[in-house]
Amino acid sequence: MSALAPTRDAATDPPGGGPRRRLALPASAAITVAVLAGAGVLSLVVGARAVPLEALWDPGHPLAPVVQARFERTVLGLAVGAALGLAGALMQGLTRNPLADPGILGVNAGATFAMVVGMSTFGLATMGQFLPMAFAGAALAAVLVHTIASLGRDGATPMKLAITGAALTAGLSSWTTGLLLADRRTMESFRYWQVGTIGGRGFDVLLSGLPFLAAGTLLALTGARLLNTLALGDDLARGLGRRTTRDRLVIALAIVLLAGTATALAGPIAFVGLVVPHVVRGLVGPDHARVLPFSMLAGAALVVVADTVGRVVLPPSEVQVGIMAAAVGVPVFLALVRRTGRAL
Numbered sequence: 001m002s003a004l005a006p007t008r009d010a011a012t013d014p015p016g017g018g019p020r021r022r023l024a025l026p027a028s029a030a031i032t033v034a035v036l037a038g039a040g041v042l043s044l045v046v047g048a049r050a051v052p053l054e055a056l057w058d059p060g061h062p063l064a065p066v067v068q069a070r071f072e073r074t075v076l077g078l079a080v081g082a083a084l085g086l087a088g089a090l091m092q093g094l095t096r097n098p099l100a101d102p103g104i105l106g107v108n109a110g111a112t113f114a115m116v117v118g119m120s121t122f123g124l125a126t127m128g129q130f131l132p133m134a135f136a137g138a139a140l141a142a143v144l145v146h147t148i149a150s151l152g153r154d155g156a157t158p159m160k161l162a163i164t165g166a167a168l169t170a171g172l173s174s175w176t177t178g179l180l181l182a183d184r185r186t187m188e189s190f191r192y193w194q195v196g197t198i199g200g201r202g203f204d205v206l207l208s209g210l211p212f213l214a215a216g217t218l219l220a221l222t223g224a225r226l227l228n229t230l231a232l233g234d235d236l237a238r239g240l241g242r243r244t245t246r247d248r249l250v251i252a253l254a255i256v257l258l259a260g261t262a263t264a265l266a267g268p269i270a271f272v273g274l275v276v277p278h279v280v281r282g283l284v285g286p287d288h289a290r291v292l293p294f295s296m297l298a299g300a301a302l303v304v305v306a307d308t309v310g311r312v313v314l315p316p317s318e319v320q321v322g323i324m325a326a327a328v329g330v331p332v333f334l335a336l337v338r339r340t341g342r343a344l
Helices: 023-043 064-095 109-123 128-148 158-182 185-196 201-220 224-230 234-239 244-267 272-285 288-312 322-338
Strands: none
Touching: 023 064, 023 158, 023 234, 023 288, 064 201, 064 234, 064 244, 064 272, 064 288, 109 158, 109 185, 109 244, 128 158, 128 201, 128 244, 158 185, 201 224, 201 244, 201 288, 224 244, 234 244, 234 322, 244 288, 272 288
């Protein structure tokens, strides 16, 4: 995948063009871990019914079953958020496109459409059956977006990728809706998953996708050097001995594993992969050896916080995490655009 590289880091450099001062790596790590730990604790104690802190370590407490249910929900949120944050950072690094995100470039929509086809046509009903369909849909969507965007002059530029991805997302969403309207039974099983949710799902759901998340994470973290080299441009990367096509395929496989599994587990949660890498680069700089692991931590924190806020914002009902992730992320993204003084 080739694209025009931005002349500077739009998420971290000020409008004047000079580099901004960043926190030292230990301070950034401490802040990120503290935020993640705080998000986890709040997820356990905050909800329609408040849970006292002593219930967290007392298995005999009357509210211990509530803590257990929230613990499973929190762990799933951490895993899904980490996968989405990491997939977003990979996609932005691979395409050198600050607008890249599994939701914007059609990957989530492809996984969703494939799962609906599996439900309505093949009668799939378990997570183990959903996952291969999600991977296939995510991979086909990614290939299709890049192929279409590569047509014409200049190849797959960031703007062409974003426009193509938005168009494919709109088309797949329409076809998904058409299939659901034609099959009421599929609609009933799909409607809560469609908006993105991590509630009401136990460890069995997470365990079915954990091997794929682990494989995607391993590929992603070992690909940090590949992304740093590809950022120099294809010609220079080949001059340094890299096989750029193979390297891009490795990163693309990691994106499909992470985004496809996260979508199968929790539904199409957008915006996490778009915002998180920009915030992370503001803390640790553009080196992908730092951006990737920090994006995992920050993505996990964002999803858990969004889920926690969704439980209390409109009592006694809940707002699904897919909706709240956008509500939490949009102000952050707008602040980034305002600070940098340029459209990302």
